Amino acid sequence: MEGFSKMKLVEPVRKFGDELTRPATCETHGEYTEKGHVFFHDKELWTGCPVCQKAMDEEAKKAERAAYEAKAQRKIEAQLNQAGIPLRFRDRDFSNFTASTKEQENALQIAMEFAENFDEHFKKGSSLMFSGKAGTGKSHLALAIAKAIMPKYTAMYMNAMDAVRMIRDTWRKGADKSETEVLELLGSIDLLVIDEVGVQNGTDNEQVLLFDIINRRYRDMKPTIFLTNLGTTGFKEFITERSFDRLKESGTWVKFDWESYRGKK
Numbered sequence: 001m002e003g004f005s006k007m008k009l010v011e012p013v014r015k016f017g018d019e020l021t022r023p024a025t026c027e028t029h030g031e032y033t034e035k036g037h038v039f040f041h042d043k044e045l046w047t048g049c050p051v052c053q054k055a056m057d058e059e060a061k062k063a064e065r066a067a068y069e070a071k072a073q074r075k076i077e078a079q080l081n082q083a084g085i086p087l088r089f090r091d092r093d094f095s096n097f098t099a100s101t102k103e104q105e106n107a108l109q110i111a112m113e114f115a116e117n118f119d120e121h122f123k124k125g126s127s128l129m130f131s132g133k134a135g136t137g138k139s140h141l142a143l144a145i146a147k148a149i150m151p152k153y154t155a156m157y158m159n160a161m162d163a164v165r166m167i168r169d170t171w172r173k174g175a176d177k178s179e180t181e182v183l184e185l186l187g188s189i190d191l192l193v194i195d196e197v198g199v200q201n202g203t204d205n206e207q208v209l210l211f212d213i214i215n216r217r218y219r220d221m222k223p224t225i226f227l228t229n230l231g232t233t234g235f236k237e238f239i240t241e242r243s244f245d246r247l248k249e250s251g252t253w254v255k256f257d258w259e260s261y262r263g264k265k
Contacts (some may be wrong), residue, residue, distance in 0.1 A: 015038060016038055016039070016040065017037055017038060018037060018038040019035065019036075019037050020035070020036040020037055020038065020044060020046075021033055021034065021035055021036070022034050022036070022046075024046075024049075026048075026049035026051070026052060028049070028051075028052065029049055029051045029052065032049060032050065032051075034046050034047060034048065034049075035047050035050075065152065066151045066152065067151075069150070069151040069152055069153065069154065070150075070151040072154050089139060089140070089143045089157075092139075092140045092143050092144055092147075093144045093147060093148070094108065094111065094112055094115075094141075094144050094148070097137060097140055097141060097144065098137070098261065101258060103255070103256075103257055103258060104137070104258065106254075107130075107137070107141060107254050107255075107256060108141065110128070110252060110254055111128075111141040111142075111144060111145055111254075114126070114128060114145055115144070115145045115148035115149055116148075118145075118148075118149045118153065118191075118223075121223050122153065122190060122223060123221075124221065124250055125217075125218065125220075125221030125222060125223060125250055126223050126250050126251065126252070127223055127224045127225065127226070127247055127250060127251035127252070128142075128145075128223075128224075128225045128226070128251065128252050128254060129225075129226045129228065129235070129247065129251055129252070129253045129254065130142060130225065130226070130227045130228070130254050130256060131228050131229075131230065131231060131232070131235065131253065131254065131255055131256065132229070132255060132256025132257060132258070133229060133256070133259070133260055134229060134260060135260025135261050136256035136258055136259070136260055136261065137256060137261060138195075138227040138256050139157075139195060139227060142157070142193045142195075142225045142227055143157060143193065145191070145193075145225065146191060146193055149190070149191060153190035153191060154188075154189050154190045154191070155189065155190060155191040155192075155193070156186075156189045156191075156192050156193065157193040157195065158192075158193070158194065158195070159194070159195040159196040159199070160194050160195070160196050160197045160198075160199070160206075160210060161196065161199065163186065163194060163209070163210070163213060164206050164209050164210065166182055166186075167179055167182050167183065167209050167212075168209075170182055183212060183213065183216055186213050186216070186217075187213070187216040187217055187220055187222060188222075189222070190222065190223070191222075191223050191224070191225070192213075192217065192222070192223075192224050192225070193224075193225045193227070194213075194224065194225070194226050194227065195227040196227065196228075196229075197210075197226050197227065197228040197230070197235065197238065197239065198228045198229060198230040198234060198235060198238045199229070207238070207239065207240050210239055210243070211239070211240055211242065211243050214239065214243045214246060214247065215242075215243070215246065218246040218247075218249075224247075226247070232253065
């Protein structure tokens, strides 16, 4: 028995990958059981606070997603040879929109709701139609929405005539894109803002091309914002009854029924 008393307990052999646990304390989240495992050359690697780690992982995923969407936005802008938001409107957001009347406040609330709940509007393919005189803030709120959803989503602003020209340019001999490719690009943008709808001549050809864009985005359930100086009747006549019926299905008509801000302090 005396020999046995002098024997030493043998520590179990640890090998790479063995799981470990130990009590630990996080300054933010308090006590927890920390997990770890045996690493190279018997080194220990511990995971730290699981709540902190989860938050860090979520932030990393957000940053990765934002980088991906920003790259997608730049790719679309390069393919269309057009910037997403005009330089003159880069400073426009919800905070600097003047809402001094009930009607202006209503327009602002609709725009803010559309941006805040864009995940749902994106799933539904919702659209907005801003109608009113020039200088009443239609572009301001439309671009505030576009800025609010980027870079999680791609967004593009263009006037209706530019969209028509973009398609017509594909008809030129030696054009670098086909009509189908341009329509697919315009249809792939998560949010397309089309300004000055109705300023054009309204020829059959222009109406057909605009219908192609509207129909493609309606079919693929992609949100669109239309800015126009026309009332409901004129807008309906310009884009054709077929297009208007499609927009009514999931669209909201917003009247900007006040005088122009331009020239006012």
